[in-house]
Amino acid sequence: MKLAVGVAGTAKNTGKTTVLRVLLAEAAAAGIPVGLTSIGYDGEDLDHVTGLPKPRIAVPRGTWVATAQTALRPELEVAESTAVETAVGRVALARAVRPGRAVLAGPATAGGLTEVIARLHRRGARLVLVDGAFGRLAPMTAADGLIIATGAARHREPKLLAREAGAIATLFRLPRWPGDGHPRLRVSGPGGERVLPYPALLDPAWADELAAEAAAVGAREIHLPGSVSREALGRLGSQLDGPLKLVFSHPLHLLAPGEPLAVAEALAALAGRGFELGVERGLSLLAFTINPRYPVRAGGAYQWRAGDGGRLLAAVRQAAGVPVSDVVAEGPAVVWAEVQRLLGRQ
Amino acid sequence: MGERRVLLAPLDPVHDVGLKMVKRALDEAGHATILLPPDLPVEEIVRRAVEHQVDTVLVGRTLGYNVPEELARLVDVMEATGLRSRVRLGVGGMAVRPELAAELGFDRGFGPGTTPAEAVAFVEGRDYQPPAPGEGGRKPDLTAGYSYRVHDPGIARTLETIAAGTVAWARERTTPGVERARIRRQLLAADPGSGAELRQEYLTHCDPRIQAFYREGVPAGRTRPLRREEILALESAAGARRLEPLRLRHRRSRPAVFVQYGTGCPLMDIAHNRVGEGWGADGLVHFDPSWSARCEGLMEGYHTHEEDGSLLTLENLSAVGAARQPWTLWQVRAHRGLNTPETVVLAAAAGADLTKVNMVYGSLGAGTDPGRLLVDGVECLALAAEFGLPLDVVTNEELCGVPAAKAFAGMLIVAAIAVHLGARPLLQPLFCLSPDVMVNGQMDDNFLDYNAAKVHALRAIMDAPIWPGAPIGFLTHTEDRVQSAVTTALHAALASSLDVDAITIASTDEAYSGGAIAAASRVDTLRATAEAFRFFGSAGMAPTGRAREWAGELVEAIGRILEAVLARGTLEVALYQGLLGGPGDGAYPGRAGRGTVSRR
Structure with missing residues (x-):
C-alpha cells in the first residue's frame, strides 16, 4: 500500500526534476498523499555542478517533505526532526501548509533514506518520491521502484543511448535469489x-x-x-x-x-x-524517460538544443524492455501508469 | 575522544597541500592518518579504506572536468561496498560548497577559508566552534585600560579648566533639545497609555512638522510608517540565526572594525548590517538623516524613507539593534544637530553600546549653533556617563579645511569635558587627505607619515583609546571600486600597525555613489581590509622620521590653541571667534538652533 519510487538520471539535464514534477502533479490529481525527499540536493535555482538554471520543484499543499532544516522554505511547516545528517544540516520532516516550492537536501545514504522513507510513510505519505543525485544510485536500494531519466544530454547518438539503457535494464532483470545479506565475499x-x-x-x-x-x-x-x-x-x-x-x-x-x-x-x-x-535483492525498474534536449556551450553561455526525440525514443524502446516515454512530448500517462501499477501491486 | 583512523585521499594529481595541512592537524590531535598518493582510482581508494578500517575518508580535489563524476562515483562505490554506514566522508577544495557536497553525497564539504581545525572537528564528530568574534563572543570594551591621564601638567590644567568652566556654563542653561531629552526619559518610564500630558509638553519644544506628526499623523520628511508585514519581518529578523562570520583580523586583536549604515529603511539596514557582520565587521554605526538633525523633535514608531540616513525612533533603533549579533558593537551618533541629548536617551534605551559626541565639529562643520550645541553636548556627555555609553569624539571639521591641530584641540576639550563628567571618550582623528594637508603638502610623498603623526601626537597628550575614522581614507577614495578598496585596506593596515583600538571603514560605493550603496561594495572593503591584515600580520608599516617631527609640531600647536581658548573666557566665545576653526579654515559657526538657549 505504501511505497517509495526513486527518480534517477543518467546524467545532468536528462530531465529528472521534470519527471519528479510530473509525478507530483499526477499524485496530487489522483489524491494520493505524497512524501518527497532526495538523496542529494535539488530544487535550487541554479545547478550546483553546472551552473545551469533548473526547473523548480513545486509542491502541492499537504505534501510531506523531508529536507535539511537549512533548506526549509516558509511554506513548509516542520513536524519532526531526525538524526539523519546531510552536508547542509540535519533532515527534518515538514508539511507544505500551502502550495509552494521545495529545496530538497535529503539523506545521502541508503540507511538514512530507509529511515526517512519509513518516517514519511508513518506521516501518511502513501507514495514517497525520491529525487536522485548527480552520479549516484546506490542509496536508491531503499526504494521499491526506480524511474531512470536519460536522453541526449547523456548520449546524443540513439544507438549508444539505447545500448546503455538496455545494459542497465539487463541488470534489473537478473533473477533474485534472496539470501542472508552476508556482507563479505x-x-x-x-x-x-x-x-x-x-x-x-x-x-x-x-x-x-x-x-x-x-x-x-x-x-x-x-x-x-x-x-x-x-x-x-x-x-x-x-x-x-x-x-x-x-x-x-x-x-x-x-x-x-x-x-x-x-x-x-x-x-x-x-x-x-x-x-x-x-x-539477493532488487527493485523494480519502472520506466525510462527520454529528454531529447541537451545543453551546449556557445559564446560563453549554455544554450539548449533539441535532439531527434523520435529516434531516441524508438531506439531506447527497442532495447529497454520496460516502458519508455518522453513525459514532455507524450504526457505523464505511461510513467504514471507504472507507478500506479506498483502501488496496486504493493 | 578516542583515536580515529582517517584516510586522506588527494584526487587532484597535483594539489594536495590542503590535505597535508589537515593531516598535520589530525596527527597533532592524536589521530591515525593515512595519506594516499594523489590521483588514485576510486576503487583503490575504497580498497584502502577497507584495508585500513578507517572511520573517516577525506578527499581533496580542485573541481575541474569530470571531477564531480569521479567524486560521486567514489561515494556510490563506498555506499555499494557497505562502508557508508560506518565511514564518514568529507570533501574539500576551492570550488566545494555545502550544497555541492550534499548533492555528491558527502557528509561535509570544506570550501575556501576552511581551517584544519574544522576538519579535525568533523573527524571527531563534534560541532566546530569557530573562534568567536569580539572577545570570546563578547563585546570588547574599547576603553578598557585607559586612564585618560593628560601627560603634560600644563595641558592637563588647561583642559580641566576649560572643561569645568564649560560644564558650569552649560549647566546654567537649557535648550529645547535638553528639555525634550528630559521629557523623553519620563515618557519611556511612563506606563503605556499614560503620558498624554508629557507628550503635550514635548510638543511645545518641537518644530511644526514634528507637531503635525503627533497631532495629525502626518509623517515628516517624506517618510512613511512601515506596513504591518514589514514590522513582522523586522521582528523575525531579530530572531534570525547566528552568523559564523569570516575572520577579519589575522593575529592582532585590534583594531575593531566598524562599518556605517543608514539606508533609510530599518529592514534594509538589517540586511546591510548582516552583510557587514558576515564579512567580519565588529561594529555598526547608525547614520540618521541630515534633515532630521535640523528639525526640533523626533517622531515615534517604525518609519522608512528613501532619503539618506535612517530615522531615529526608539522602534527603528530597537529593531536594528536587536538584529545584530551578540558580539557586535553598535554606535548611535549624537554629534550634531538639534536632537543630540534625546538621541543619547534613545540609544541607551535601544541597547546601543556607543555614541558619538563632538560639539566643536557639530557647530563648526555641521551647521548647529555653537552655543546651542555646547549646552546640548554637555547634556549628551552627562547622559553618556550616566548610561555607561562610551563615545567617540569625531573631528570631521578637518574635511572643511580645519587644520588637524585645531580639530584635535577641540576634540581634546570635548574629551576632557566627557572625562570631567565621568564618561569614557575615544579620540577619533581622521585618517584623511584633508584640504589642509592638500594645501600644505604633508601627504605629497605618502599617506603614512601624517596619519601616524596624528596618532603619535594624541598619545603624547592623553592616555585614551584612539579610533581613526570616519571612515579611514576619507578623500583618498574614488569611484573606482578597486582603488577605493585598496586605499581603505592600506589605511586599515596603517591603523593596525599603529595598534589603535578601532577604525571605521566605508564601502567602495560610499564616497561616490550619490545614492544607494550596494551590499557587494561593503564586501569589497571588508575583504580588502582582511587581506591587508593578513598581509601584515603582526608586522608593521614604517613611517619616516617626519611622522615624529610632525607629531611634535602638532603637540606644540595644540598646546598653544588650548591656551588661547582658555584666555578667551568661554568655549562658546572661542568657537564663535574661530579659535578652533574659522572662516579661513572653511569652518563657519552653524545657525540651526540659534537663539534657542535660555537660562535655567
Missing part, C-alpha cells in the same frame, strides 16, 4: 564455506584470493556483495569454471562504478561461459 561448495574479509570485489588481488578459495572448496556458489570492479570481475571469471552461481547483492551495487555497458558486457561474458547470475 564468500564461496561455498562440497568442500565447505570460506569467507574472505572483503566487503566487495574491488581489487584483482582479492579476486585471486577468492578464486583460490573457490578452487579449494570446489565452489558451486560465490557471493559477491557490494560493488565489483570490472577488472577484478574479469580476473575472477578468468580463473573459474562453470557451472557456478554468482550471487551479487543488488543491481544498483553493480551500477555504482558507473560503467553500465562494461558491467553488462562482463556479466554477459560470464553467462556465456555457463555461469548462473543473480542478485
Whole structure:
C-alpha cells in the first residue's frame, strides 16, 4: 500500500526534476498523499555542478517533505526532526501548509533514506518520491521502484543511448535469489564455506584470493556483495569454471562504478561461459524517460538544443524492455501508469 | 575522544597541500592518518579504506572536468561496498560548497577559508566552534585600560579648566533639545497609555512638522510608517540565526572594525548590517538623516524613507539593534544637530553600546549653533556617563579645511569635558587627505607619515583609546571600486600597525555613489581590509622620521590653541571667534538652533 519510487538520471539535464514534477502533479490529481525527499540536493535555482538554471520543484499543499532544516522554505511547516545528517544540516520532516516550492537536501545514504522513507510513510505519505543525485544510485536500494531519466544530454547518438539503457535494464532483470545479506565475499561448495574479509570485489588481488578459495572448496556458489570492479570481475571469471552461481547483492551495487555497458558486457561474458547470475535483492525498474534536449556551450553561455526525440525514443524502446516515454512530448500517462501499477501491486 | 583512523585521499594529481595541512592537524590531535598518493582510482581508494578500517575518508580535489563524476562515483562505490554506514566522508577544495557536497553525497564539504581545525572537528564528530568574534563572543570594551591621564601638567590644567568652566556654563542653561531629552526619559518610564500630558509638553519644544506628526499623523520628511508585514519581518529578523562570520583580523586583536549604515529603511539596514557582520565587521554605526538633525523633535514608531540616513525612533533603533549579533558593537551618533541629548536617551534605551559626541565639529562643520550645541553636548556627555555609553569624539571639521591641530584641540576639550563628567571618550582623528594637508603638502610623498603623526601626537597628550575614522581614507577614495578598496585596506593596515583600538571603514560605493550603496561594495572593503591584515600580520608599516617631527609640531600647536581658548573666557566665545576653526579654515559657526538657549 505504501511505497517509495526513486527518480534517477543518467546524467545532468536528462530531465529528472521534470519527471519528479510530473509525478507530483499526477499524485496530487489522483489524491494520493505524497512524501518527497532526495538523496542529494535539488530544487535550487541554479545547478550546483553546472551552473545551469533548473526547473523548480513545486509542491502541492499537504505534501510531506523531508529536507535539511537549512533548506526549509516558509511554506513548509516542520513536524519532526531526525538524526539523519546531510552536508547542509540535519533532515527534518515538514508539511507544505500551502502550495509552494521545495529545496530538497535529503539523506545521502541508503540507511538514512530507509529511515526517512519509513518516517514519511508513518506521516501518511502513501507514495514517497525520491529525487536522485548527480552520479549516484546506490542509496536508491531503499526504494521499491526506480524511474531512470536519460536522453541526449547523456548520449546524443540513439544507438549508444539505447545500448546503455538496455545494459542497465539487463541488470534489473537478473533473477533474485534472496539470501542472508552476508556482507563479505564468500564461496561455498562440497568442500565447505570460506569467507574472505572483503566487503566487495574491488581489487584483482582479492579476486585471486577468492578464486583460490573457490578452487579449494570446489565452489558451486560465490557471493559477491557490494560493488565489483570490472577488472577484478574479469580476473575472477578468468580463473573459474562453470557451472557456478554468482550471487551479487543488488543491481544498483553493480551500477555504482558507473560503467553500465562494461558491467553488462562482463556479466554477459560470464553467462556465456555457463555461469548462473543473480542478485539477493532488487527493485523494480519502472520506466525510462527520454529528454531529447541537451545543453551546449556557445559564446560563453549554455544554450539548449533539441535532439531527434523520435529516434531516441524508438531506439531506447527497442532495447529497454520496460516502458519508455518522453513525459514532455507524450504526457505523464505511461510513467504514471507504472507507478500506479506498483502501488496496486504493493 | 578516542583515536580515529582517517584516510586522506588527494584526487587532484597535483594539489594536495590542503590535505597535508589537515593531516598535520589530525596527527597533532592524536589521530591515525593515512595519506594516499594523489590521483588514485576510486576503487583503490575504497580498497584502502577497507584495508585500513578507517572511520573517516577525506578527499581533496580542485573541481575541474569530470571531477564531480569521479567524486560521486567514489561515494556510490563506498555506499555499494557497505562502508557508508560506518565511514564518514568529507570533501574539500576551492570550488566545494555545502550544497555541492550534499548533492555528491558527502557528509561535509570544506570550501575556501576552511581551517584544519574544522576538519579535525568533523573527524571527531563534534560541532566546530569557530573562534568567536569580539572577545570570546563578547563585546570588547574599547576603553578598557585607559586612564585618560593628560601627560603634560600644563595641558592637563588647561583642559580641566576649560572643561569645568564649560560644564558650569552649560549647566546654567537649557535648550529645547535638553528639555525634550528630559521629557523623553519620563515618557519611556511612563506606563503605556499614560503620558498624554508629557507628550503635550514635548510638543511645545518641537518644530511644526514634528507637531503635525503627533497631532495629525502626518509623517515628516517624506517618510512613511512601515506596513504591518514589514514590522513582522523586522521582528523575525531579530530572531534570525547566528552568523559564523569570516575572520577579519589575522593575529592582532585590534583594531575593531566598524562599518556605517543608514539606508533609510530599518529592514534594509538589517540586511546591510548582516552583510557587514558576515564579512567580519565588529561594529555598526547608525547614520540618521541630515534633515532630521535640523528639525526640533523626533517622531515615534517604525518609519522608512528613501532619503539618506535612517530615522531615529526608539522602534527603528530597537529593531536594528536587536538584529545584530551578540558580539557586535553598535554606535548611535549624537554629534550634531538639534536632537543630540534625546538621541543619547534613545540609544541607551535601544541597547546601543556607543555614541558619538563632538560639539566643536557639530557647530563648526555641521551647521548647529555653537552655543546651542555646547549646552546640548554637555547634556549628551552627562547622559553618556550616566548610561555607561562610551563615545567617540569625531573631528570631521578637518574635511572643511580645519587644520588637524585645531580639530584635535577641540576634540581634546570635548574629551576632557566627557572625562570631567565621568564618561569614557575615544579620540577619533581622521585618517584623511584633508584640504589642509592638500594645501600644505604633508601627504605629497605618502599617506603614512601624517596619519601616524596624528596618532603619535594624541598619545603624547592623553592616555585614551584612539579610533581613526570616519571612515579611514576619507578623500583618498574614488569611484573606482578597486582603488577605493585598496586605499581603505592600506589605511586599515596603517591603523593596525599603529595598534589603535578601532577604525571605521566605508564601502567602495560610499564616497561616490550619490545614492544607494550596494551590499557587494561593503564586501569589497571588508575583504580588502582582511587581506591587508593578513598581509601584515603582526608586522608593521614604517613611517619616516617626519611622522615624529610632525607629531611634535602638532603637540606644540595644540598646546598653544588650548591656551588661547582658555584666555578667551568661554568655549562658546572661542568657537564663535574661530579659535578652533574659522572662516579661513572653511569652518563657519552653524545657525540651526540659534537663539534657542535660555537660562535655567
